[in-house]
Amino acid sequence: MDDGKPTGPKAKWWSRPSAGRATHSEPEVHEPVPAAVAEPSPEPAPLPVPAQADAAESEDAAESAATAELPPTPASMSAAATSVSPASASAAPDTSAPARPQPLHEPDEYSTPPYGGPGPWAPAPPVQRPMATPAHGTAVPPQYPASHGTVTDAGATGGGYAPPPQPQPVAAAPVQPQPVAAAPVQPQPVAAASSQPQPPQPQPQSSLWMQYDPWSTPGQVLTHPGEPAKKPRRRGSLLAGAVLLALVAGCVGGGIGAYIERNGGITQVELPQAAKDNGNRAPDSVAGIAASALPSVVTLHVSGSGEQGTGTGFVLDQQGHILTNNHVVDPAGSSGDISVTFSGGETAKATLVGKDSGYDLAVVKVSGVSGLKPLPLGNSDNVQVGDPVVAIGAPFDLQNTVTSGIISAKERPITAGGEKGDGSDVSYVDALQTDAPINPGNSGGPLVDTKARVIGINSAIRAADTAGTEGGQAGSIGLGFAIPINQGKRVAEELINTGKATHPVIGVSLDMKYTGDGARVGDKGKDGAPSVTRGGPGAKAGIEPGDIITEVDGQRVHSGEELIVKIRSHRPGDRLELTLVRGGKERKMTLTLGSANGT
Numbered sequence: 162m163d164d165g166k167p168t169g170p171k172a173k174w175w176s177r178p179s180a181g182r183a184t185h186s187e188p189e190v191h192e193p194v195p196a197a198v199a200e201p202s203p204e205p206a207p208l209p210v211p212a213q214a215d216a217a218e219s220e221d222a223a224e225s226a227a228t229a230e231l232p233p234t235p236a237s238m239s240a241a242a243t244s245v246s247p248a249s250a251s252a253a254p255d256t257s258a259p260a261r262p263q264p265l266h267e268p269d270e271y272s273t274p275p276y277g278g279p280g281p282w283a284p285a286p287p288v289q290r291p292m293a294t295p296a297h298g299t300a301v302p303p304q305y306p307a308s309h310g311t312v313t314d315a316g317a318t319g320g321g322y323a324p325p326p327q328p329q330p331v332a333a334a335p336v337q338p339q340p341v342a343a344a345p346v347q348p349q350p351v352a353a354a355s356s357q358p359q360p361p362q363p364q365p366q367s368s369l370w371m372q373y374d375p376w377s378t379p380g381q382v383l384t385h386p387g388e389p390a391k392k393p394r395r396r397g398s399l400l401a402g403a404v405l406l407a408l409v410a411g412c413v414g415g416g417i418g419a420y421i422e423r424n425g426g427i428t429q430v431e432l433p434q435a436a437k438d439n440g441n442r443a444p445d446s447v448a449g450i451a452a453s454a455l456p457s458v459v460t461l462h463v464s465g466s467g468e469q470g471t472g473t474g475f476v477l478d479q480q481g482h483i484l485t486n487n488h489v490v491d492p493a494g495s496s497g498d499i500s501v502t503f504s505g506g507e508t509a510k511a512t513l514v515g516k517d518s519g520y521d522l523a524v525v526k527v528s529g530v531s532g533l534k535p536l537p538l539g540n541s542d543n544v545q546v547g548d549p550v551v552a553i554g555a556p557f558d559l560q561n562t563v564t565s566g567i568i569s570a571k572e573r574p575i576t577a578g579g580e581k582g583d584g585s586d587v588s589y590v591d592a593l594q595t596d597a598p599i600n601p602g603n604s605g606g607p608l609v610d611t612k613a614r615v616i617g618i619n620s621a622i623r624a625a626d627t628a629g630t631e632g633g634q635a636g637s638i639g640l641g642f643a644i645p646i647n648q649g650k651r652v653a654e655e656l657i658n659t660g661k662a663t664h665p666v667i668g669v670s671l672d673m674k675y676t677g678d679g680a681r682v683g684d685k686g687k688d689g690a691p692s693v694t695r696g697g698p699g700a701k702a703g704i705e706p707g708d709i710i711t712e713v714d715g716q717r718v719h720s721g722e723e724l725i726v727k728i729r730s731h732r733p734g735d736r737l738e739l740t741l742v743r744g745g746k747e748r749k750m751t752l753t754l755g756s757a758n759g760t
Contacts (some may be wrong), residue, residue, distance in 0.1 A: 188385070282612040290406045395503055445611040450551045454502045457536035458553050458606060459483060460560040461511070461525070463490055465497020473554040473606030474525070475536045475615065476499070477653060481527040484653050485605030486620055487516045487588070488578065490523045501527050504561055515656030519664055519729070521577060521588035521620055524651055524656045536607060540615035541645035544593065552597040552619055554606030566597030566639075572716075572724035575642050577621045589722065591730040592642035593617045599641035608643045617643030651732060665733045665754035668697020669704055671721040679742070680707040680724035702752035705743065712740035728754065 231668075420462040443446040457476045461483075463469060474488030476482070483501065490513060493499050499511040509527040516523035548568045554563055573594045578586040595608060599622050608617035623640035655662040670686035670693075684706050692706045693699050704710075710720055713727040714737055731737070733756035740749050 189353060193645070222406055224379065296654060298458060444613075447551055447563065447565050450609060450611065450613045451553065454536060454551070454553055454607065454609050455474060455561055455563075456534045458504055458561070460502045460555040460558070461485060461489055461605070462500045462502070462597055463493045463497060465493040467520060468492035471558045471602050472604045473602065473619075475607045476533050477524075477657075478535050479533050481530055481533060482514065482653075482657055483511065483525050483527065484618065484649065485523055485525065486618065487518050487521045487523045489590060489605045490516060490525060499525055501525070502560065503530075515660040515662070517652055517656065517662040518578065518586045519588055520644070520648065520652045522618070522644065522652045522656070522662070524653055536609075537614045538646055538650055539610055539612070541593065541615040541616050541647045544571065544610070544616055546570060548612055550597055550616070551593055551608060551609050551613075552595065552599055552603060553609070554603030554619060556598075556600035558603040562603075564598040566595050566641075568593060569596050569640075570594035572730075573642060574723045576722055576726075588620075589725045589729050590620060590642065590644050591648070591726045592620070593645055595641045595643060596639045597637070597641060598637045600637050603641075615646050617646055618649050619643050645730075663733055663756045664733065665731050666697070666729055666757045667699045667702075667704070667752060668694035669699040669739075670756060671724065673721050675721065677709070678719055679711040680718055680721045682706050682708045682710070698752045698755045702739070702750045704739075704741070704752075705748070707743070709742045710739055711742060711747075714738055 220307050226547050268676055442452065444450075444453065454475075459476065461472045461474055463472070470489060470492050472485055474483040474485035474489070477484050487495075490497075490499060493513065499513065500508060501511045502508045507530070509530050511525040512525045514524040514526050546568050550566055550568055552564045552566070554562055571593055573592045575590050575592050577588045577590065593608070593616070595617075597608070601617045606619045607615045608619055610616050619641060621642045622637055623642075624636070625638055642749055652662045670683045670690075672681045672683040675681040678680060685692075686692045692702055713724065716727065718724050718727060728737070733754050735754050736751060737754060738749065738751050740747060743749070
């Protein structure tokens with residue numbers, strides 16, 4: 162484009178002057194106009210072109226033109242622009258040009274780059290054009306604002322210049338370069354070509370050209386001259402130290418742990434333990450019940466007639482009467498030895514007071530023993546199924562053994578004994594069933610309630626059919642039986658008072674081979690005697706041979722053993738209501754129980 166450019170033939174950029182053309186004379190020297198008094202003008206005044214130049218100057222101009230092949234420096238371009246304007250490049254030389262101005266400083270004899278000599282004729286370093294960068298990178302300087310044919314004064318701006326977008330042609334005449342002051346803040350003398358002198362144009366020191374680094378990587382942040390490079394942080398040594406410290410700590414900890422494990426610790430080991438309490442327990446707990454009942458329980462060792470056995474008993478009163486089972490003292494016979502050991506370990510001899518095989522109860526007595534503690538008696542009629550109970554005894558001669566359980570059932574008709582074969586040793590018990598463990602040696606011991614009161618006498622167990630071995634006894638399988646204390650109390654009182662116990666009877670003989678439901682009255686009694694005793698309670702009530710008794714006081718009877726158990730659970734003189742079947746018809750009757758001496 163040719164806007165603002167001359168229309169004549171264009172001169173080459175800093176071309177060498179051809180032969181035969183006129184040279185320029187020495188420029189006239191003008192005094193510099195101070196910036197403080199100069200009036201600004203819209204455009205800078207063009208400088209006059211010298212009319213003549215000497216041969217030396219022509220040679221310098223030619224040398225300057227020859228160096229124009231190199232990229233121009235800011236100083237040289239500014240000086241050339243000051244000396245020559247595009248409008249006057251082809252004009253005739255002015256003979257009235259001022260004298261050549263002197264440089265503001267002495268020439269640099271060392272030719273220190275990048276300036277060299279004091280003038281613009283020194284070779285300049287290549288100028289790097291900045292490239293446009295992203296928004297976050299280096300800013301691109303603004304384009305040259307002046308119109309074609311005008312330049313700024315480098316000396317007046319104090320350094321830096323704005324390069325034009327296109328190089329401007331200059332006159333073919335040799336151009337005398339104008340010296341430029343080295344100090345960036347000194348004003349450059351300007352030719353007084355117009356009446357209005359050109360004031361210096363101020364420009365900030367921190368120009369964008371000053372910030373541009375042509376040797377930096379594109380897209381990187383500019384560095385300032387003289388700024389020391391940032392040293393990378395040395396984290397490797399810190400990491401290595403931390404790893405070493407952790408390794409040393411792990412080794413030390415492992416060694417200490419191994420030493421403690423192998424040697425039981427650095428100091429003597431003391432394990433934590435609860436403090437000793439006062440030993441008090443709730444009275445209704447098993448421990449409280451045992452603590453209350455154990456002083457009244459004893460262990461019996463019996464021997465005589467080639468037999469011996471071990472059982473349990475409990476103190477009835479302070480006179481030394483002790484209640485136990487008949488089968489416990491039976492081995493002693495009439496002349497055997499009975500020894501009693503109390504819970505505290507004291508031992509005393511005992512004598513037999515009385516016994517009854519039908520009830521399987523016996524009473525012995527110790528003499529010369531003080532401080533006895535009788536065990537209180539409860540009421541077996543108040544017991545309910547599920548009530549908690551505690552059994553105390555000496556199973557397998559392990560005295561003071563305590564077990565606990567509940568009442569599993571009531572009024573269990575059981576028979577025990579019968580080793581003699583004649584039935585004289587068979588006992589019939591309307592027993593209390595419990596799941597408290599009972600084993601051989603528990604016989605005769607108390608079964609107490611939660612208030613440590615006796616509600617039964619442990620007498621029998623039901624063992625598994627395959628549990629026993631030849632010559633041995635089976636252990637408990639959770640089926641234990643105890644004589645109700647109400648029955649035991651009556652028998653014990655009779656044994657203490659008379660030495661014998663009485664049995665309630667109805668005066669009939671039963672057919673024990675009958676397999677039907679109920680208890681059948683036999684046709685004949687023992688040794689051919691009548692089955693219904695004349696004048697007895699049964700005869701008075703109207704019982705006849707062959708009658709089948711099915712109920713006693715409203716409770717069903719399924720066999721002769723059950724009828725005996727039900728009758729013996731009462732006292733002599735008690736009234737009973739019976740239900741029987743005769744000739745297929747059901748009848749009810751009432752009778753009063755008689756009494757018979759036991760054995």
